[in-house]
Amino acid sequence: MAPVTAAFAILPSVYSNHLLLFNFVVFLTLAQGVNVIYGFTGYLPFGYVGFFGAGAYGFSLLVMHLHAPPVLALGAAGVSAVALGLLLTPLLRLSGAYFSIANLAASLAVLHFISNPNLEPITRGPYGVSLSGVFNPDLAYSIAVAVMAFALIVVVYLRNSRFGLALQAVREDAVSAASAGVDVVRVRVYAWLISSVIAGFAGGVYAWYVSVFYPETVFGSDYSIFAIVFALFGGVSTIIGPIVGVVLLYGVYNFIGFSTPQYFQLIYGALIILLVLFLPQGLISFVKRRGVDVP
Amino acid sequence: MSPDAILRIDALTKLFFGFRALDSLSLHVARGEILGLVGPNGSGKTTCINVVSGLYAPEAGSVVFDGEEVAGLSTHKLVHRGINRTFQVPKPFMHLTARENVDVAIAYGRNPQGEVDAGALLASLNLDALASRPAAELNSAQQKMLDLARALATGPKLLLVDELAAGLNPAELDWVAAKLKDFARAGMSIIVVEHLMGFIEQVTDRVVVMNAGHEIFGGTLAEAVQDGKVVEVFLGGGHAG
Ligand SMILES: Nc1ncnc2c1ncn2[C@@H]1O[C@H](COP(=O)(O)OP(=O)(O)O)[C@@H](O)[C@H]1O
Ligand SMILES: [Mg+2]
Numbered sequence: 001m002a003p004v005t006a007a008f009a010i011l012p013s014v015y016s017n018h019l020l021l022f023n024f025v026v027f028l029t030l031a032q033g034v035n036v037i038y039g040f041t042g043y044l045p046f047g048y049v050g051f052f053g054a055g056a057y058g059f060s061l062l063v064m065h066l067h068a069p070p071v072l073a074l075g076a077a078g079v080s081a082v083a084l085g086l087l088l089t090p091l092l093r094l095s096g097a098y099f100s101i102a103n104l105a106a107s108l109a110v111l112h113f114i115s116n117p118n119l120e121p122i123t124r125g126p127y128g129v130s131l132s133g134v135f136n137p138d139l140a141y142s143i144a145v146a147v148m149a150f151a152l153i154v155v156v157y158l159r160n161s162r163f164g165l166a167l168q169a170v171r172e173d174a175v176s177a178a179s180a181g182v183d184v185v186r187v188r189v190y191a192w193l194i195s196s197v198i199a200g201f202a203g204g205v206y207a208w209y210v211s212v213f214y215p216e217t218v219f220g221s222d223y224s225i226f227a228i229v230f231a232l233f234g235g236v237s238t239i240i241g242p243i244v245g246v247v248l249l250y251g252v253y254n255f256i257g258f259s260t261p262q263y264f265q266l267i268y269g270a271l272i273i274l275l276v277l278f279l280p281q282g283l284i285s286f287v288k289r290r291g292v293d294v295p
Numbered sequence: 296m297s298p299d300a301i302l303r304i305d306a307l308t309k310l311f312f313g314f315r316a317l318d319s320l321s322l323h324v325a326r327g328e329i330l331g332l333v334g335p336n337g338s339g340k341t342t343c344i345n346v347v348s349g350l351y352a353p354e355a356g357s358v359v360f361d362g363e364e365v366a367g368l369s370t371h372k373l374v375h376r377g378i379n380r381t382f383q384v385p386k387p388f389m390h391l392t393a394r395e396n397v398d399v400a401i402a403y404g405r406n407p408q409g410e411v412d413a414g415a416l417l418a419s420l421n422l423d424a425l426a427s428r429p430a431a432e433l434n435s436a437q438q439k440m441l442d443l444a445r446a447l448a449t450g451p452k453l454l455l456v457d458e459l460a461a462g463l464n465p466a467e468l469d470w471v472a473a474k475l476k477d478f479a480r481a482g483m484s485i486i487v488v489e490h491l492m493g494f495i496e497q498v499t500d501r502v503v504v505m506n507a508g509h510e511i512f513g514g515t516l517a518e519a520v521q522d523g524k525v526v527e528v529f530l531g532g533g534h535a536g
Contacts, residue, residue: 162402165391169399172388175350176442178370179379179386181403181449 001152004028004243008145018141020254022209025144026202027250030227031234031242032151033198038228039236040158040167041191043092044276046100046224047107050088051081051196053219055203057114060129061122070134074143074204081200084110085193092188107219115215128214131207140209147201154194155239159295167191168237222265226250229268232275235284238294244283300359301326301453301484302347307356307366309339309346309508316342318508319356324453329475329485331495331516334505335528340488341383343505344455347486348380349373360453375405377452379445381459383488385438387430387445393417394426397444404449411448420444420474436462454478454485460494472497492516504528 008025012018030052038044058080062073091102117125124130158164166187169177174184203218210217226249234245253264279285284294300323309317316339324330332340346353347360349370358366365373388396397413417423420440425433430441439459446454456475460468468491475498479485489495495502496516504512504519506528512519519525 162398165395165399166403168391168395169388172390173386175370176382176386176388176445177399179348179374180400180445181371181374181405182399183369183371 001149001156001239004152005145005149008148009142012138012141018137022137022141022144024246024250025141025148026206027226027230027246028243029144029148029151029202030199030223031231031246032148032155033195033202034227034231035155035236035238035242036158036198037191037195038231039238039241040164040171041188042171043103043188043192044100044228045103045195046221046228047103047105048195048199048227049219049221049223050084050103050107050110051199052203052206052223053107053110053114053215054080054084055200056207056213056218057123057129057203058200059204059207060131063131063134064124064129065122067133070136070140070208071143073134074201074208077204077207078197078200081196081203082193085196089189089192092185092192104221104224107221107224111215111219114219123215126215128212128217129207131211134208135211137209140205144202144205144209147198147205150201151198152239154198155242159237159239163187163190225265225268225272226253229272229275231282232272232280233282235282235294237281238284240295241282241284248283299326300324301361302486303357303359304343304347305357305359307343307346307358308354309342309351310354315508317346317353317356320505320509322503322510322513324484324486326484327479327482328501329479329487329499331499331502332486332488332505333490333492333495333502333519338505339508340505341457342508344380344457344486344488347373348378348455371403374449374451377407377450378455379404379447379449379451379453380455381439381442381446381457383457385435385442387433387438387441389431390429392427392429393422393433393441393444396430396441397448400445400448406448406450408450411450413448416444416448420447436467452482452484454483455488456485457488458490459487460489460491468494469497 011021015021034048055077059073059077062068062076088106091099094102114123115126119125166182169180169182170184170187178184207213230245230249231242233249235241287294302324305321307317307320320343334340345351347358349368352367357364360378394413397416401410401413417426420443422440422444430438433441460471463471472494475485487498502516502519503510504525512522512525
């Protein structure tokens with residue numbers, strides 16, 4: 001965890017494409033957020049981007065209307081995402097594909113709400129947000145690395161704590177977890193809110209970094225699909241699985257996918273289905289099968 | 296009826312889409328007693344355990360545990376009050392190790408005697424050699440013992456065991472019977488659901504015979520086999536176990 005954080009803290013001084021590095025950091029963060037909710041509870045959040053967008057707008061509203069300093073506005077990003085998470089907790093009653101589809105629908109509903117032209121005085125509606133007053137990509141990048149470190153710490157905690165063990169127990173068998181004394185509904189909601197705050201912070205710091213964006217940018221389903229495929233590909237419920245997934249797949253995407261992004265949506269969409277069906281533990285499972293305990 | 300019952304079920308009814316799986320069932324368990332719950336397949340024994348352990352809420356009737364009405368409370372709350380169970384088809388956390396299976400219950404079970412030692416608990420059920428293996432690699436009898444270990448980790452006052460003995464060899468049966476009697480001697484109350492009458496005879500103080508969701512007999516097993524209704528249900532109903 002420390003090496004990853006250190007690497008992305010140092011890389012900007014040796015590599016000039018800062019936007020690309022920033023995107024890596026954002027996806028490393030989101031992939032860990034997906035890891036929290038999917039890897040530890042088994043809910044596949046196709047609308048995960050909703051929290052990212054909620055964070056981006058929570059940040060922007062505070063900056064636009066209250067001229068809040070960015071770091072304070074990041075707090076609002078987290079709060080917005082958690083508020084959306086709380087609003088969506090009833091979805092946790094759904095199982096499997098029903099949850100995933102309802103979550104996707106919810107994220108689209110939030111997108112349409114925010115981009116409603118009638119809300120222009122508040123959200124700028126479909127015309128997008130401009131935060132040129134706080135534009136500071138170097139600082140925003142550093143904070144993004146800190147947010148990523150936070151996400152990594154959360155997953156390290158889940159891997160090594162009783163709470164993380166309880167979540168895995170619930171994922172394995174909710175009835176038996178209750179028989180072990182676990183309040184199943186409560187721990188699921190906690191995991192859901194933790195994963196939402198991670199995406200909320202990521203969305204807030206994204207808004208800060210780019211400073212100009214449209215609703216479709218921060219609610220684009222690419223974010224959900226990419227974060228899910230990266231986490232799944234490397235291997236969920238581990239710390240390094242999602243990191244491996246982002247580095248490999250986002251690397252490939254940037255190497256050859258930039259000119260033809262539409263194929264990548266298709267390929268990655270198909271990859272999610274194949275991974276869920278045939279390699280649910282991701283690449284990491286090849287190492288685990290040899291008896292190696294992957295952190 | 297004993298005034299000092301740890302569990303008192305009265306007129307309990309559980310419907311599945313109109314079908315009466317429990318049909319005004321009444322029974323009680325005294326403190327430190329091992330009660331055998333027997334009856335043909337489909338008579339509602341597992342459903343009784345499921346309702347008492349909070350998996351299903353009953354449509355009618357009452358479940359008084361330790362002097363308080365608990366019908367309809369959720370499972371984890373009942374676990375914290377002191378009711379736990381094993382499953383007819385074992386339900387361990389398959390991808391977690393045997394030790395982690397018990398660790399969850401130690402961490403969340405709120406055992407009134409304090410947290411038990413996972414290693415000692417596993418050893419007491421002959422699972423110590425398997426502690427670091429995923430539960431999925433255990434055989435069915437071992438998985439049942441792991442269910443039992445998880446239940447014991449929470450320090451239950453009332454233990455409900457659902458066909459724990461099925462699939463065990465005679466030596467293991469004796470061993471499990473002795474275990475259950477040890478628990479009862481230490482003050483635990485137990486309901487044992489079992490088809491093997493030898494096992495029931497060995498461990499229980501008293502039996503309740505169920506048919507079609509209702510109790511038809513309560514007394515010793517020796518008296519039960521003399522009872523006309525019981526004989527009819529077992530001989531006519533097919534599965535005598
Ligand atoms: N979850 C359920 N949904 C529908 N029917 C059920 C359910 N659980 C049990 N039943 C029905 O209730 C009856 C009693 O089942 P059960 O309690 O498992 O019997 P036993 O354990 O005595 O063999 C059976 O007819 C069974 O099919
Ligand atoms: Mg049964």
